[in-house]
Amino acid sequence: MSLTTEALAAMVREDSVHKHVYTDPEIFALEMERIYGQAWIYVGHESQVKKTGDYHTTRIGDQDVIMVRAADGKVHVVYNRCPHKGAKVVPDGDGCTGKFFRCPYHAWTFKLDGSHLSLPLKNGLEGTCYDPANPDFSMKAVARVDSYRGFVFASQSAEGPDLLTFLGGVASSIDNLCERSPVGEVEVAGGTFRVMQKSNWKVFYENLHDTMHARVTHESSFVAAREEAKEIGEMPFELLIMDGNGEPYEFWEKLELRAYHNGHGYMEAIFDPAAATRDPVSREHFAVLTEAYGEEKARQILGMNRHNTIIYGSGSPHTVFQQFRVIRPVSVDRTMIEIQTFRLKGAPDAVFDRALTYANLINSPSSNVMPDDVEVYKRCQEGNQTRGGDWVSLHRYLGTDKETPDGMVSTNGTSELPMRNQFAAWKQYMLNPAKTPTQADKKEADRAAA
Amino acid sequence: MQLLDRSFDVSTTPVAGATLSLEAIRGVEQFLFREARLLDERKFAEWLALWTEDGRYWVPRFHDQANPFEQISLFWEDKMLREVRVRRVENARNWSQQPLTRSAHLVGNITIEGLDAAGHLIVRSTLQLTEWRIDQRQLAGAVFHKLAATEDGGWKIVLKRVNLVNCDDVFANLEVFI
Numbered sequence: 108m109s110l111t112t113e114a115l116a117a118m119v120r121e122d123s124v125h126k127h128v129y130t131d132p133e134i135f136a137l138e139m140e141r142i143y144g145q146a147w148i149y150v151g152h153e154s155q156v157k158k159t160g161d162y163h164t165t166r167i168g169d170q171d172v173i174m175v176r177a178a179d180g181k182v183h184v185v186y187n188r189c190p191h192k193g194a195k196v197v198p199d200g201d202g203c204t205g206k207f208f209r210c211p212y213h214a215w216t217f218k219l220d221g222s223h224l225s226l227p228l229k230n231g232l233e234g235t236c237y238d239p240a241n242p243d244f245s246m247k248a249v250a251r252v253d254s255y256r257g258f259v260f261a262s263q264s265a266e267g268p269d270l271l272t273f274l275g276g277v278a279s280s281i282d283n284l285c286e287r288s289p290v291g292e293v294e295v296a297g298g299t300f301r302v303m304q305k306s307n308w309k310v311f312y313e314n315l316h317d318t319m320h321a322r323v324t325h326e327s328s329f330v331a332a333r334e335e336a337k338e339i340g341e342m343p344f345e346l347l348i349m350d351g352n353g354e355p356y357e358f359w360e361k362l363e364l365r366a367y368h369n370g371h372g373y374m375e376a377i378f379d380p381a382a383a384t385r386d387p388v389s390r391e392h393f394a395v396l397t398e399a400y401g402e403e404k405a406r407q408i409l410g411m412n413r414h415n416t417i418i419y420g421s422g423s424p425h426t427v428f429q430q431f432r433v434i435r436p437v438s439v440d441r442t443m444i445e446i447q448t449f450r451l452k453g454a455p456d457a458v459f460d461r462a463l464t465y466a467n468l469i470n471s472p473s474s475n476v477m478p479d480d481v482e483v484y485k486r487c488q489e490g491n492q493t494r495g496g497d498w499v500s501l502h503r504y505l506g507t508d509k510e511t512p513d514g515m516v517s518t519n520g521t522s523e524l525p526m527r528n529q530f531a532a533w534k535q536y537m538l539n540p541a542k543t544p545t546q547a548d549k550k551e552a553d554r555a556a557a
Numbered sequence: 558m559q560l561l562d563r564s565f566d567v568s569t570t571p572v573a574g575a576t577l578s579l580e581a582i583r584g585v586e587q588f589l590f591r592e593a594r595l596l597d598e599r600k601f602a603e604w605l606a607l608w609t610e611d612g613r614y615w616v617p618r619f620h621d622q623a624n625p626f627e628q629i630s631l632f633w634e635d636k637m638l639r640e641v642r643v644r645r646v647e648n649a650r651n652w653s654q655q656p657l658t659r660s661a662h663l664v665g666n667i668t669i670e671g672l673d674a675a676g677h678l679i680v681r682s683t684l685q686l687t688e689w690r691i692d693q694r695q696l697a698g699a700v701f702h703k704l705a706a707t708e709d710g711g712w713k714i715v716l717k718r719v720n721l722v723n724c725d726d727v728f729a730n731l732e733v734f735i
Binding site for chain 2: 471
């Protein structure tokens with residue numbers, strides 16, 4: 108098929124998308140270029156590279172990159188490629204490279220910002236193009252790197268909005284996650300899970316705010332939790348977090364879904380000002396935050412009871428249980444999820460214990476909840492390969508969502524606003540190879556203002 | 558929360574030696590073989606009955622992981638969570654168990670390691686596990702059982718720790734017990 112602008116534009120309708128956006132390898136390749144090649148993508152957290160030379164490898168779209176801490180304290184993001192023969196300079200994973208990078212193939216060395224340091228045996232280089240100052244002899248840095256409260260993002264495009272403009276309203280979720288620490292800082296701790304899904308990356312984003320699936324897809328786990336609770340005569344935290352998916356439709360209808368520019372958004376659990384004092388762990392947490400911020404602010408911080416947040420292209424922070432499910436597209440039908448857990452610096456140990464328990468029970472490969480999600484994602488991937496129809500529906504509560512200064516808000520928690528918002532961003536990225544949505548937005552806004 | 562009870566002894570390093578008759582050693586081996594067989598035959602109710610009330614099932618996320626309290630684990634389950642897992646995989650609307658996960662556990666290299674501080678028998682074995690659900694996968698590792706002797710001369714599991722060779726790998730879902 109030919110991916111003209113018109114063809115791409117026709118794939119996203121107001122209330123549906125063409126199934127090829129999930130199944131066509133060509134579209135996937137174009138997404139890597141136009142979405143992951145432009146947007147700010149979460150690379151990792153500064154706490155993952157504490158000391159000089161500490162590195163963490165990951166992927167921005169289809170690109171292997173290294174996040175590394177330099178001697179001046181700065182965090183750099185460079186492509187994992189030696190400019191000599193192209194070898195990956197460090198192995199995948201976390202480690203410390205010392206004061207400089209050294210390629211294992213011919214010992215070319217590079218400073219921690221990727222710039223050329225040296226190579227052995229200078230004989231034979233005279234009269235050749237070798238020039239340490241020539242960028243062709245350095246590891247290439249990703250075009251732009253910025254950090255928001257320790258969360259490091261990189262953009263492969265030299266142009267486009269700055270990180271904060273790109274994040275827009277969704278930065279409030281990162282703020283809330285950090286403010287849950289009495290010193291306003293978090294760190295990745297306890298280890299990272301990596302889980303493979305046999306489905307397109309966009310399916311997972313859509314599901315994060317899909318309130319209509321919970322009691323259907325997750326019947327096996329919420330019923331199991333309820334049966335167990337009945338048998339033992341109580342509903343402890345471990346069962347409670349599985350039980351929630353079984354709430355009736357009326358519960359989900361009352362939730363608020365927020366959609367920001369660039370496909371971001373969050374799904375609110377119930378805004379619950381009493382959350383601060385509901386259980387012993389929260390009470391202890393509340394006391395520490397009250398001391399740091401005062402009672403009113405502490406109540407506001409813990410009362411901001413968001414469920415999944417979406418930073419489109421990066422993944423899903425969960426502020427209340429301090430997780431970040433980082434979504435890495437692998438191929439058109441494979442997606443890898445890196446699940447990070449955060450420690451809130453200065454918060455009681457019990458708060459971290461709870462986050463670890465949540466990670467183990469809900470997000471780990473052995474989760475009793477996730478397999479049914481992963482199964483239905485795969486069924487979507489496979490069903491969309493059939494000739495049984497071309498369109499995927501996003502129609503629920505179309506036309507009822509309300510505009511806000513920084514995006515949209517649902518009038519009903521079962522609205523498919525989040526999916527429509529994600530595909531609006533997708534379309535903008537895919538139709539504007541040289542621009543990012545926010546720039547396009549801005550131009551449009553300027554025109555409207557004129 | 559039982560899962561956070563740090564007084565639970567997860568160490569698999571013996572503090573004393575154990576002297577068992579050949580017959581007793583055969584009994585331990587048969588117990589391990591039977592445990593593996595119950596999993597392969599998905600006789601989960603019988604498998605759950607092999608455990609002590611406060612028994613823990615642990616699959617560390619890291620090599621040489623010291624405990625399940627400071628770091629995440631691939632599995633860290635008490636009686637309640639083992640029961641929930643069985644209830645889920647046996648629920649009729651277990652979409653991800655259609656078809657079921659099938660497995661073949663091969664348990665070998667069984668050695669009696671010694672006793673822990675509470676006098677539980679520490680047994681080490683090597684596991685080769687083939688699992689199939691649409692795709693086939695191989696899991697392998699060292700398994701440590703801590704066993705409590707029962708009055709009728711049998712054993713109950715106090716701790717089962719599975720050190721997977723690929724504990725730091727990318728995983729598809731791990732739905733049933735290893």
